[in-house]
Amino acid sequence: PSLPINPSMVHFEGSQKTDLGRFIYANSITLTPGTITTGILETDFEVHALTADAVDGSEENLMNRKVAALEGSGY
Template identity: 55%
Template sequence: MFRSLSAFAALYAFWLLLSGYFTGFLLAAGAGSALVVLIFARRMAVLDREGHPAHLGLSATLGYWPWLLKEIVKSGWDVTKRILDPSLPISPTLARFKPSQKSDLGLVIHANSITLTPGTVAIEVAPGEFLVHALTREGADGLADSEMDRRVSALEKD
């Protein structure tokens, strides 16, 4: 129920955002459309823990995302320095390691965070094994048992 409500709120907010007019008819039409989409989503059974992870909302927005943004800026700056360096100091490395997440959702969050951070790209994702291409040897070494791993695991437990 909570999931349906939050999905409805998100859909309705998106309608209002795209429409930008707040007249009676358009508000009602938006509510109707959001409801229809919600019914479709329930019939297709995509509104589950993975399809709409609303339970993560608060802890993800307040705890994980700011940290992830900080990491993105840090590694983005590092990659930019390496690109602009005339000698191109890169040492591309493939690394296999074992993530500590149990659920598919946790694995996807971890893999997406790895890919989102410049300098590392998750190539193969399976339960218990990630194959990651890193721009530098140091970046590849820091992947297993990283802080990101711990934070995603903590997020997953919520």
Template identity: 55%
Template sequence: MGKGVLSMEAGRLKTFMGTFLLLFLFWLALTWSLHYQSIIAGLLICFVVALFCRDILIYSEERIKISPEVIFKFLIYLVNLFIDIIKANIQVALIVLNPKMPISPTLIEFKTQLKTDLDKVILANSITLTPGTLTVDLEDDVFLVHALTRQNALEVVNWHMAVKLLDIEEGR
């Protein structure tokens, strides 16, 4: 066995273990039970799923370096996303409850500076999770976004969350 084969096998084992651990943590969060039967069932199910899906989560070319700094920045990103979702919920509620219904549905196209597919998908999903906006298409670096109002559409183009993702991307 050559050195390359061993490092490839070590990489596959890391991918498997990472997938298994993520799935098991998700299992624990969903079941919210530490009963031995639940843990055994979770371990078995997560093992089988991880075995079949170990290469699906993150392709080897897309591997990211995870450091405490990246984790911290991503947690900050999630907190900011949650705050933006709350703000957008209030904005959409005010628009819907307004008798004049001041909507101006708009499709807007913009180009991102994000380099990795993973970060582009995170941004696309973040836009979609935010009420009043929907990512319709993502082709290469170009996003097509539908927004409830023209103002929302213009805000998406320079959204501070894209800047936060760029910061995370540069930290890797």
């Protein structure tokens, strides 16, 4: 059987201001099925995804806003 995967590396820009905020955001990405955060540099998150659907951006954008709000940055 063939597997419907198309692995890729993508980058997301986070708006978190603290290490804890970045840690929470990175873990929320990793909890999304088919993705794992492989690196963080300042506000850039490197993510490995098994499919394009796994990183369509909308889920990451929503979580980015939620974690930023949790930090109190008012994003």
